[in-house]
Amino acid sequence: MSFSDSPTLEVKDLKTYFFTKGGIARAVDGVSFSVGRGKVLGLVGESGSGKTVTGFSILGLVDEPGRIVSGEILYRGENLVSASMGRMRELRGLNISMIFQDPMMTLNPVLRIDTQMIEAIQAHEKISKDDARQRARDVLGQVGIASPDERLRAYPHQFSGGMRQRVAIAIALLNKPDLIVADEPTTALDVTIQGQILYEVQKLCSQTGTALIWITHDLSVVAGLADDICVMYAGRIVEQGSVNSVLDNPRHPYTHGLISSVPSRNRRGVPLAQIPGMAPSLLKLPKGCSFGPRCPQVTADCGIIPNISMLDKGRQLRCHNPLDALVSPKLKD
Amino acid sequence: MQSALVVVIMSFIVFSGVFLVGDPVEILVSDDADQEEREMMIKSMGLDKPFLVQYGIFISKAVRGDLGDSFVFQEPALLLILDRMPATMELAVVALLIAIIFGIPLGVWAGLKPESLASKSIMTGSILGFSLPTFWVGIMMILLFAVLLGWLPSTGRGDVQIILGMPISVFSWDGFSHVLMPAVNLALFKLSMVIRLARAGTREVMHQDYIKFARAKGLKESRIILVHVLKNILIPVVTVLGLEFGGLVAFSVVTETVFAWPGMGKLLIDSIGLLDRPIIVAYLMIIVFLFVFINLVVDICYSILDPRVRLEDIKS
Numbered sequence: 001m002s003f004s005d006s007p008t009l010e011v012k013d014l015k016t017y018f019f020t021k022g023g024i025a026r027a028v029d030g031v032s033f034s035v036g037r038g039k040v041l042g043l044v045g046e047s048g049s050g051k052t053v054t055g056f057s058i059l060g061l062v063d064e065p066g067r068i069v070s071g072e073i074l075y076r077g078e079n080l081v082s083a084s085m086g087r088m089r090e091l092r093g094l095n096i097s098m099i100f101q102d103p104m105m106t107l108n109p110v111l112r113i114d115t116q117m118i119e120a121i122q123a124h125e126k127i128s129k130d131d132a133r134q135r136a137r138d139v140l141g142q143v144g145i146a147s148p149d150e151r152l153r154a155y156p157h158q159f160s161g162g163m164r165q166r167v168a169i170a171i172a173l174l175n176k177p178d179l180i181v182a183d184e185p186t187t188a189l190d191v192t193i194q195g196q197i198l199y200e201v202q203k204l205c206s207q208t209g210t211a212l213i214w215i216t217h218d219l220s221v222v223a224g225l226a227d228d229i230c231v232m233y234a235g236r237i238v239e240q241g242s243v244n245s246v247l248d249n250p251r252h253p254y255t256h257g258l259i260s261s262v263p264s265r266n267r268r269g270v271p272l273a274q275i276p277g278m279a280p281s282l283l284k285l286p287k288g289c290s291f292g293p294r295c296p297q298v299t300a301d302c303g304i305i306p307n308i309s310m311l312d313k314g315r316q317l318r319c320h321n322p323l324d325a326l327v328s329p330k331l332k333d
Numbered sequence: 334m335q336s337a338l339v340v341v342i343m344s345f346i347v348f349s350g351v352f353l354v355g356d357p358v359e360i361l362v363s364d365d366a367d368q369e370e371r372e373m374m375i376k377s378m379g380l381d382k383p384f385l386v387q388y389g390i391f392i393s394k395a396v397r398g399d400l401g402d403s404f405v406f407q408e409p410a411l412l413l414i415l416d417r418m419p420a421t422m423e424l425a426v427v428a429l430l431i432a433i434i435f436g437i438p439l440g441v442w443a444g445l446k447p448e449s450l451a452s453k454s455i456m457t458g459s460i461l462g463f464s465l466p467t468f469w470v471g472i473m474m475i476l477l478f479a480v481l482l483g484w485l486p487s488t489g490r491g492d493v494q495i496i497l498g499m500p501i502s503v504f505s506w507d508g509f510s511h512v513l514m515p516a517v518n519l520a521l522f523k524l525s526m527v528i529r530l531a532r533a534g535t536r537e538v539m540h541q542d543y544i545k546f547a548r549a550k551g552l553k554e555s556r557i558i559l560v561h562v563l564k565n566i567l568i569p570v571v572t573v574l575g576l577e578f579g580g581l582v583a584f585s586v587v588t589e590t591v592f593a594w595p596g597m598g599k600l601l602i603d604s605i606g607l608l609d610r611p612i613i614v615a616y617l618m619i620i621v622f623l624f625v626f627i628n629l630v631v632d633i634c635y636s637i638l639d640p641r642v643r644l645e646d647i648k649s
Contacts, residue, residue: 059549061545061548061549063545089551089552089553090551091551092548092550092551093549093550093551093552094551097549097550098546098549100542100545100546100549102542105541105542105543106542106543106546107543107546108543108547108561108564108565109543109565109639109640109641110564110568110638110639110640111560111561111564112640115560119550119552119556119560120550120551120552123550123551123552123553123556124551155640155641157640157641168546171546171550
């Protein structure tokens with residue numbers, strides 16, 4: 001196997017469970033996917049579908065009472081599930097970095113920006129404070145922060161939400177990682193800033209070959225950004241494939257429902273479709289296919305968890321009654 | 334401005350409070366004095382005038398820095414107290430240091446591993462620190478360390494050296510051995526409080542996103558705890574400790590009495606026994622000033638620790 005062909009990250013049958021007093025919550029239950037160099041993977045799903053826990057599992061940051069129960073997370077062939085704490089610390093921030101959802105909470109309020117950036121560099125290499133500051137300044141400029149020299153001396157509360165997220169993204173980029181896990185990084189931002197950040201991240205990925213896992217519930221973001229897409233529901237991936245084929249031709253009723261609930265110019269005047277019901281509690285999942293109770297296509301077969309079926313062009317699907325290509329709405333345009 | 338008002342109001346409350354407590358003449362005048370001597374005594378102390386006039390005289394003198402002469406020692410009350418102040422301050426500072434040096438690490442540790450046996454022992458110990466009465470612990474310490482084991486002297490203050498114009502005893506071994514027991518005794522309550530504050534703060538901060546983000550940056554656990562966690566929990570600890578330092582000075586009375594420590598608290602207790610009004614009033618006034626001053630210092634410390642309360646913004 002040649003080095004350049006192997007994916008940057010390969011997740012195989014990952015299971016991360018939370019052992020709570022109320023029972024076992026299977027937050028991530030048998031998830032598999034891979035991301036290649038310079039590629040963007042969109043991980044899409046509702047709140048509580050396990051997408052954030054998947055991200056934390058990759059970095060080994062799942063908090064008690066959660067635990068990776070089984071599966072493999074292969075970073076360039078190295079299994080991170082069995083890696084030591086020390087090895088994970090080396091990888092985090094240097095090879096794999098993460099951007100969090102809420103920019104107001106990710107920066108330590110009592111430390112200056114330069115402190116928080118320089119420590120991220122010095123944690124991984126022997127470098128003088130001045131050189132580290134120089135690099136921090138350059139990266140801040142790169143993510144579009146004006147007068148970075150002055151900004152380095154500021155505290156987080158002196159920044160707006162959008163600026164803080166740029167700082168958090170800059171911190172994620174500091175050590176030029178191979179992989180960035182971005183957990184809804186633009187959800188808390190307004191649409192203009194979101195567009196700018198998406199553009200910058202995309203540019204960086206194509207320039208540096210960084211692989212990106214973009215976790216979001218916003219299909220329109222994924223449509224413009226990702227190469228591949230995984231749709232998660234209640235801890236499982238229900239459908240995955242290249243972004244165009246999945247969005248143009250969703251086969252799983254859940255994916256179809258998600259796409260239909262995005263406003264579109266083509267369906268003017270028609271009430272917006274919605275998926276009936278709510279995402280189930282992970283402690284009380286319905287038997288069989290977890291989407292069954294909300295699914296318009298549900299049949300008696302759905303009492304058994306459907307297996308993953310392989311379709312053409314690398315598409316995967318977990319459904320007994322997949323939709324026909326013809327009923328699919330269009331997200332684009 | 335606000336502080337000045339507090340001082341004025343306090344002076345009135347203190348003065349009238351002491352006025353109501355009892356008549357010092359009964360105690361100070363010897364039993365075999367005749368009526369004429371009594372009258373003279375009362376007149377010389379200014380106790381023949383109505384209350385408001387006495388208060389007026391007190392205030393007009395007080396603004397010039399004269400808080401009256403002690404009935405017993407016939408010396409300015411202020412000087413008598415200031416003379417004893419370094420001993421009390423020394424005791425309070427040593428106690429405060431003990432509370433910080435031991436309280437913060439123990440509290441942080443208990444906060445990091447809330448389920449461990451050590452953490453539970455620390456918390457149980459801190460309940461004892463809260464609930465055991467200071468005087469009893471003091472007496473038990475004397476019994477154990479001074480009487481039974483004979484390691485430490487039981488009472489008094491050790492050799493005093495003049496350092497920076499202040500008589501300080503803690504830098505000599507003799508002085509240190511004398512100050513250790515009363516300081517630990519005085520610190521016990523504050524130590525328990527610091528442990529609890531640090532533990533609660535640590536548990537709260539550890540669940541914040543920025544700690545997880547710090548981990549995601551690949552920082553060493555030691556840096557996360559010593560920089561990211563510690564600086565955040567210092568904010569409540571400094572606030573409370575600063576305010577409590579006033580209490581430490583003001584209410585070291587019990588400890589000073591148990592260990593016969595020659596500080597202001599001891600002087601106060603003696604003066605209350607003798608109804609030496611000027612000293613009681615002067616003592617309370619000094620404590621009021623101390624509290625106002627400490628409040629100011631805490632505010633300054635707060636702004637150093639927490640950038641969000643700093644008023645000036647960065648110039649853009």
